[in-house]
Amino acid sequence: MTDQSLAAEPGKARLSPRKKQRISRAIQYVVLVAVLVGVVLYADWPSLAQNFAKPDVAEKALPELFTIALKNTLIYTTGGFVFAFLLGLLLALMRLSTVRPYRWISGLYIEIFRGLPALLIFLLITFLPLALPGFAVPGGTYGQGILGLGLVGAAYQAEVFRAGLQAVPKGQTEAARSLGMSAARAQITVVIPQAIRIVIPPTTNQFVALLKDSSLVLFLGISGEYVELAKFGNDLASQYANATPIMVAGVTYLLVTVPLGHLAARLEKRKVRAR
Amino acid sequence: MTPAIEIKDLHKHFGKNEVLRGIDCTVEAGQVVCVIGPSGSGKSTLLRCVNLLEQPTRGKVLVEGIEVTDPDVDIDAVRRRIGMVFQQFNLFPHMTALQNVMVAQRRVLKRGRAEAEKVARENLERVGVGDKANSFPAQLSGGQQQRVAIARALAMNPDLMLFDEPTSALDPELVGDVLAVMRKLAEEGMTMLVVTHEMGFAREVADRVVFMDGGVVVEDGPPAQVIGEPRHERTRAFLRRVLHPEG
Numbered sequence: 001m002t003d004q005s006l007a008a009e010p011g012k013a014r015l016s017p018r019k020k021q022r023i024s025r026a027i028q029y030v031v032l033v034a035v036l037v038g039v040v041l042y043a044d045w046p047s048l049a050q051n052f053a054k055p056d057v058a059e060k061a062l063p064e065l066f067t068i069a070l071k072n073t074l075i076y077t078t079g080g081f082v083f084a085f086l087l088g089l090l091l092a093l094m095r096l097s098t099v100r101p102y103r104w105i106s107g108l109y110i111e112i113f114r115g116l117p118a119l120l121i122f123l124l125i126t127f128l129p130l131a132l133p134g135f136a137v138p139g140g141t142y143g144q145g146i147l148g149l150g151l152v153g154a155a156y157q158a159e160v161f162r163a164g165l166q167a168v169p170k171g172q173t174e175a176a177r178s179l180g181m182s183a184a185r186a187q188i189t190v191v192i193p194q195a196i197r198i199v200i201p202p203t204t205n206q207f208v209a210l211l212k213d214s215s216l217v218l219f220l221g222i223s224g225e226y227v228e229l230a231k232f233g234n235d236l237a238s239q240y241a242n243a244t245p246i247m248v249a250g251v252t253y254l255l256v257t258v259p260l261g262h263l264a265a266r267l268e269k270r271k272v273r274a275r
Numbered sequence: 276m277t278p279a280i281e282i283k284d285l286h287k288h289f290g291k292n293e294v295l296r297g298i299d300c301t302v303e304a305g306q307v308v309c310v311i312g313p314s315g316s317g318k319s320t321l322l323r324c325v326n327l328l329e330q331p332t333r334g335k336v337l338v339e340g341i342e343v344t345d346p347d348v349d350i351d352a353v354r355r356r357i358g359m360v361f362q363q364f365n366l367f368p369h370m371t372a373l374q375n376v377m378v379a380q381r382r383v384l385k386r387g388r389a390e391a392e393k394v395a396r397e398n399l400e401r402v403g404v405g406d407k408a409n410s411f412p413a414q415l416s417g418g419q420q421q422r423v424a425i426a427r428a429l430a431m432n433p434d435l436m437l438f439d440e441p442t443s444a445l446d447p448e449l450v451g452d453v454l455a456v457m458r459k460l461a462e463e464g465m466t467m468l469v470v471t472h473e474m475g476f477a478r479e480v481a482d483r484v485v486f487m488d489g490g491v492v493v494e495d496g497p498p499a500q501v502i503g504e505p506r507h508e509r510t511r512a513f514l515r516r517v518l519h520p521e522g
Contacts, residue, residue: 174328175365175424179379179431180355189382193369 050242057244061236068225069232070252075142076214076228080149081207087150088157093187095162106158113155122148122219141226145217153210160206164199165191204264208257229253277340279304279435279466280325285334287320294320296490298334302435307467309477309498312487313513318470319362321487322439325468326350326357339434355383358428358436362443364420366412372399372423373408376430384431391430398426402456418449422456435466442473474517478502486510 015023094106113121125148129135137143168191176186215230222231233249280302287295294317302308310318323329324336327343327350336343343353366375376395380386386394399405402422404415412420421441428436438457442450454476461467461480471477477484477498484501486494486509494501494510505511 169363169365171361171363171365172367175359175361175367176379177351178326178328178354178357178359179427180351180383181379182351185382189378190367194367197369 052243052247054242054244057236057240057242058248060240061232061245061248065229065232065248065252069227069229069249070256072226073211073214073228073253074256076145076149076217077207077211079142079146080153080210080214083146083150084153084157084206084210085203087154089161089192091154091158092161092165095158096165110155110158113152114159118148118152118213119216119219121152122216126220141217141220141222144220145214145222145228148217148220149210149213152213153206156209157203157206160199160202161195163202164195167198168194201264201268204260204267208260208264211257211260212253276304278302278337279306279339280468281335281337281340282321282325283335283337285321285324285336286332287317287324287329288332294490295324295331298487298490298492300485300492300495302466302468304434304466305464306482307461307465307469307480308483308485309481310468310470310485310487311472311474311477311501311513311517312493313516316487317490318487319439322437322468322470325437326354326359328359351383355431356434358425358431358433360421360424360428360436360438360441362440364412364417364424364444366420366424366427368412371409371411372404372415372426375412375423376427379427380430394430395426398430399423401429402426403452416449417445418452421445421453425453425456425460429460435468436460438467438469438471440470440472442471472517474502474514486513488513 091106091109094102095110097103097106125137125144128137137147139146172190172194173186176190177183181189214228217228218231218234222228227235229249229252233246236245237243278301280300282298282300285295285298286293298317298321300308300321310321312318320329324331325338325343327336331344334344338353338357341348341353343350366372367378370378373392373395376398377388377391380391380394381388384391396405396408399408402425404419404422404426407415407419407423410419412423415423425441441457442453445453450473454473457467457469457476458480469477469481479498481498483496484494484498485492486501486505486507488509493507494505500506501510502514505514
């Protein structure tokens, strides 16, 4: 009886779910191919190539694309990352502290800097000398960029560290304390090294995020030897009234971000296997 | 002579949950005392109050005459003299067996590298895992991990050892190796307070067996009495369940 109800009933041309699925998939392929063909046929390829991929304009980007722009992007990012890493660790330890005011301060910091657009932080940094006459961020333009990226990155990195520290089993601290280690010694010797291993994959992603945010130093009013990829591409694009340099800068970002993204994914996988 | 451990009217509450409700218990130096009882009876909490991993709600704990519950006492200094072995081993996973046994010697006792390594190797040898010095915990069986954990505690030259269900997380065929190490320690005269479900071990090795239920000590005496001829019905009922689980 059940066999009969499952089989297609003769007379009624009902489609089985599997057949329906096959037809729906075929329709999607047809539509997709039609769209692609349409784009290929109707796009103005010569004009596109002329404006976005002009070889002689791309050539103008060299060698400064690497010797100045990429180098500066990496300086801003790495500097900001180190800043964010250290401040983030401190904030995470404060967030998990038994001292209540530490938790409040850290919580407030994280809320503010995660809740504001990074751009706003950079704009504020440019006004710092106005607010504090005689004050200059150490390191000049580099210092300003690193400060902005570090302040924002620290809020995110703090949350990454907090999760990592909390992922270390409580028994680890108990074992360390049982051996006579002080609370601080147990953190430094036993908990933090394990937490850092745990947070390597998400921290790699944080680095990629900072790398992209480093384009915001453009708003610090940088020029000359301080330009990074986005500003560099933008300046050249204005100069030649052609978008090719921006495309070139984009490809250069991808050269760094895509491998790092894959690295993070691989580290994540390895961590899961190690469990 | 000062007892190794003296517990006086110990209470521990977790919120409204009264886990310990007035425990009195003494362990003399050189004695092996096994604590048995159903799960949730407060055995582990009692043990963890001795080295202050749990803060007692009320009552006193004295270790070698020093009141650990006194806020003025340097608890880290007291803990150095108390070895602790956990059910889940709690080895440091980012260190090799050798490093696990060395780290507290170096950081807490400030021993030099050479001396710490020598002591570590001796103790790994002593518990029968001398050939695993360079293995990470994840590469070791549960029994090997627990023996490394015992070596880690022994390397601090403790005056007494606390064992919190040391074989409960082990595969049955690995239990014997760990119990053999503990038996050897007992024979060498180590003072031991052991929370365990291993009745055979308690019967043969313990000087005294303490049966706990519902946060109080129900029965306390030599194993032949507490396990052999229990006086209380609760003890008898527990032993029946443990010794003849098939009914």
